[in-house]
Amino acid sequence: MIVAEQKPLKEIKSLVGEAQRVLIVGCGTCVTVCFAGGEKEAGILGSLLRMSARMEGHEKSIGEVTVQRQCEWEYLDAIGGRIAEADIVLSLGCGVGVQALAERYPDAIVIPGLDTKFMGLPLEQGVWAERCAACGQCILGLTGGICPIARCSKQLLNGPCGGSSKGKCEVNPEIECAWQLIYDKLKAQGRLDLIMEITPPKDWRTGRDGGPRKIVREDLRLVEADKVTA
Amino acid sequence: MSELNGYKSGSNLEKVLRAGHFAVTAELGPPKNADGEVVRKKAGILKGFVDAANITDNQTAIVRMSSIGAGAIAFQSGLEPVMQMTCRDRNRLGMQSDLLGAYALGLRNILCLTGDHQTFGNHPESKNVHDIDSLQLVQMVVGLRDKASLQCGEEIKGLNPRFFVGAAENPFGDPFDWRPYRLGKKAKAGADFIQTQLIYNVPRFREFMKRVVDLGVHKQVYILAGVGPLKTPGAARYMRDQVPGMDVPDEVVARMEAAGKGIEDKKQKAAAFKEEGLKICVELIQQMREIEGIAGVHIMAIEWEEAVPIVAQRAGLLPRPVLNGN
Numbered sequence: 001m002i003v004a005e006q007k008p009l010k011e012i013k014s015l016v017g018e019a020q021r022v023l024i025v026g027c028g029t030c031v032t033v034c035f036a037g038g039e040k041e042a043g044i045l046g047s048l049l050r051m052s053a054r055m056e057g058h059e060k061s062i063g064e065v066t067v068q069r070q071c072e073w074e075y076l077d078a079i080g081g082r083i084a085e086a087d088i089v090l091s092l093g094c095g096v097g098v099q100a101l102a103e104r105y106p107d108a109i110v111i112p113g114l115d116t117k118f119m120g121l122p123l124e125q126g127v128w129a130e131r132c133a134a135c136g137q138c139i140l141g142l143t144g145g146i147c148p149i150a151r152c153s154k155q156l157l158n159g160p161c162g163g164s165s166k167g168k169c170e171v172n173p174e175i176e177c178a179w180q181l182i183y184d185k186l187k188a189q190g191r192l193d194l195i196m197e198i199t200p201p202k203d204w205r206t207g208r209d210g211g212p213r214k215i216v217r218e219d220l221r222l223v224e225a226d227k228v229t230a
Numbered sequence: 231m232s233e234l235n236g237y238k239s240g241s242n243l244e245k246v247l248r249a250g251h252f253a254v255t256a257e258l259g260p261p262k263n264a265d266g267e268v269v270r271k272k273a274g275i276l277k278g279f280v281d282a283a284n285i286t287d288n289q290t291a292i293v294r295m296s297s298i299g300a301g302a303i304a305f306q307s308g309l310e311p312v313m314q315m316t317c318r319d320r321n322r323l324g325m326q327s328d329l330l331g332a333y334a335l336g337l338r339n340i341l342c343l344t345g346d347h348q349t350f351g352n353h354p355e356s357k358n359v360h361d362i363d364s365l366q367l368v369q370m371v372v373g374l375r376d377k378a379s380l381q382c383g384e385e386i387k388g389l390n391p392r393f394f395v396g397a398a399e400n401p402f403g404d405p406f407d408w409r410p411y412r413l414g415k416k417a418k419a420g421a422d423f424i425q426t427q428l429i430y431n432v433p434r435f436r437e438f439m440k441r442v443v444d445l446g447v448h449k450q451v452y453i454l455a456g457v458g459p460l461k462t463p464g465a466a467r468y469m470r471d472q473v474p475g476m477d478v479p480d481e482v483v484a485r486m487e488a489a490g491k492g493i494e495d496k497k498q499k500a501a502a503f504k505e506e507g508l509k510i511c512v513e514l515i516q517q518m519r520e521i522e523g524i525a526g527v528h529i530m531a532i533e534w535e536e537a538v539p540i541v542a543q544r545a546g547l548l549p550r551p552v553l554n555g556n
Contacts, residue, residue: 153347154318154358158365159412161344162400162427163474170474171347183405196411198369198419201322201362201381 001030001121002094003128004037004114009048015111016088020059022049023086024113025079025101026066027093034128037092037114039066045092045113070097076104083108119150136206136213142194144185149202151178157199159183238375238422239394241338242310243282245553246526247423247452252519253526254547255312255425255454256280256538259289260300269300272535273307279539281550282310282339284425284528288319291351298328302335312396313337316345321361322370322381329374333391341396341425342367364397365419371395372420395420400427401438402477410441417450425528426456428469430510431477432517439521448523455518458530459537460507462500463487485510508540515545 006012016022024042032038042064053060065082067075070093083089083101088109091098095116102110118130133150139157140147149155153171160179163170167180186192204210234240237248246253256276261268276283285304287297294300301311313332315325329340344364348356362370362381370381371393378390397416401409413424429435435455442448460466463486470478489506493499511529518524527547531537542548 154344154363155360156344156363158363158415159408160403160405161364162398162403163347164404165474166404168474171349177404180405183408196415198365198415201366201370204361 001033001119002096002116003034003118003120003130004031004094004116006036006041006045006092006114007112009052012045012090012113013049013052015113016049016090019088019109020061021085021087022060022062022090023079023082023088024049024062024064024090024092025070025097026064027070027091027097028066028068029071031092031094031097031114032066034122037094037097039064042066042092045090070094071100073100073104076101080105134207135202135204136210137203139199142199143182144189144191144194146178146181146185148178148182151176151181157202159195234392239338239392241282241394242553243312243339244394244422246281246551249551249553251281251526251551252547253452253454254280254542254550255526255528256283256535257286257528257530257532258283258300258304258309258311258535259286259533260295260297262292262294264295266295266300266303269295269303270307273304273309275535276538277307277309278550279542279548280309280529281526282312284312284314284341287314287316287343287345288351289314289346291318291346291348291353293352298332298335298337301332301337305336310339311337312339312341314341314343315367316343317360317362317364317367318345318348318358321359325362325367326370326374326380329371329391329393333389333393338392338394339396340371340393341398342371342421343398365416368395368397368416368419368421376420394422396423396425397421398427399424400475401429401435402427402431403475406438409438410445410447413442413451414445414447417447421451423452423454423525425454427475428456428458428530429514429518430469430482431479432514434477436521439523443523448525452525453523454526454528455521455524456528456530457511457514457518458532459504459511459534459541460486461534462503462507463490482510504537508537508544511537511541512544515541515547 024046026037026039026042046062046064049062065079069075083105090111090113091101092113098112119132120128120130122128130150135149153169160177164177164180167177169175169177186194237244258272285297285301297313301313304311342364348358372395373379374390375392378386399413466478466483466486469476486506489502490499493502515527518527529538529541
């Protein structure tokens with residue numbers, strides 16, 4: 001899932017600024033699961049902003065609405081009326097959600113209430129960790145299901161650097177050394193031969209370095225290719 | 231290749247190793263400013279006492295004069311440089327263009343490194359690169375030399391750079407069992423020589439080298455053991471407790487601490503610590519010479535270049551061989 005964290009209230013207030021009518025838009029998918037921008041968080045943030053405005057003597061009307069999935073335009077159609085009434089739309093979606101709102105409603109002023117952090121999983125209640133960097137060319141089949149691109153601080157492809165110590169990364173003892181994990185896993189499975197060969201330089205074009213990415217599946221498209229050029 | 235008479239690069243370090251001498255390299259840290267005089271002065275201290283000196287590349291992720299700039303000054307001062315190059319600050323384009331420039335300036339040795347993470351240095355908010363890793367860098371530099379081709383496969387028309395290619399290994403990094411294989415991978419990538427991380431735990435290093443020898447890797451690359459004089463007990467403790475991947479046994483720390491016992495005068499105390507540090511370093515070199523597969527030592531006297539001639543002298547490593555011509 002996409003893991004995000006709410007911005008500090010001070011920053012959110014500064015982004016809201018003088019706007020009178022604020023619509024907070026929560027998202028019912030990833031950010032609900034990571035307790036950052038679901039219906040509950042939208043409600044709490046709404047109360048905080050109302051309270052804060054009252055204490056500072058401002059008049060603000062703050063509404064909340066949560067859509068099932070903010071990153072798809074069709075889920076945003078139903079809230080068009082409420083968006084039209086707002087001076088500012090405070091999205092509690094991930095970066096994709098914020099942009100989906102801004103694209104679907106070009107006249108609306110949309111601001112982010114979250115900082116989108118990474119693609120990861122919950123390790124335990126309240127703890128999330130990064131697992132995928134969306135490099136566009138998955139190598140997990142060669143590395144025992146542990147990603148050195150997302151989990152090695154230096155994205156190394158040929159084993160650990162000299163800073164790997166007692167299973168930890170040199171950057172921070174909280175970070176596990178991805179290559180220690182890979183080594184342990186492959187050793188246990190008797191597959192160390194997978195990392196004995198030299199892995200050649202990665203083609204980063206499939207990742208962000210090739211520019212913003214897009215996938216076109218002609219087999220799924222409902223309109224002719226030349227009609228839509230997004 | 232004919233003009234190099236069978237040498238890969240024709241560097242002094244290559245010739246010394248090929249001739250079977252026990253090689254000596256040291257480290258020259260460039261200044262945190264643009265003063266070439268600092269490099270000239272340090273080169274003057276090391277010249278004649280080592281076969282080549284490593285010029286660090288933004289070591290510990292702190293901005294310093296570039297290893298190529300400082301290396302060129304060292305070269306002009308008569309000290310053969312080993313240009314260090316990390317994968318942290320440049321992508322394959324930047325690295326290759328720098329390699330062409332470095333060669334044109336007379337540099338002939340390179341040490342390929344991953345690079346300390348930028349969060350340790352003075353620009354922790356910076357972006358890192360790691361387009362390629364140190365092993366892939368070795369392959370790239372070897373390709374420039376042996377295939378006369380750029381990493382992309384494009385042929386180099388005209389003079390191609392022919393470096394003597396080194397890589398590093400930390401025998402004390404984890405996973406310990408994997409390290410000899412990683413060294414083997416670096417040899418397979420085409421590394422000509424290896425310089426190791428600082429060694430203070432000799433028994434553990436012996437264990438590592440035994441496995442390296444069992445794998446036959448010592449016959450594929452020249453392995454230079456990393457040693458260095460400690461300046462103070464504090465430095466020893468810091469390396470033991472704070473530097474990831476360093477192994478400084480308690481006995482070494484205790485020896486450094488004991489050296490200053492009973493000395494009140496601050497200057498005398500500091501001198502006693504330094505003396506003990508030099509002594510330990512000389513002993514380490516003697517132990518390294520007896521380990522099968524070790525072709526030389528790499529003396530890392532960080533910001534203490536003056537210690538290198540003393541250590542080399544006391545360890546019986548002088549005079550250094552002079553290999554003129556081919």
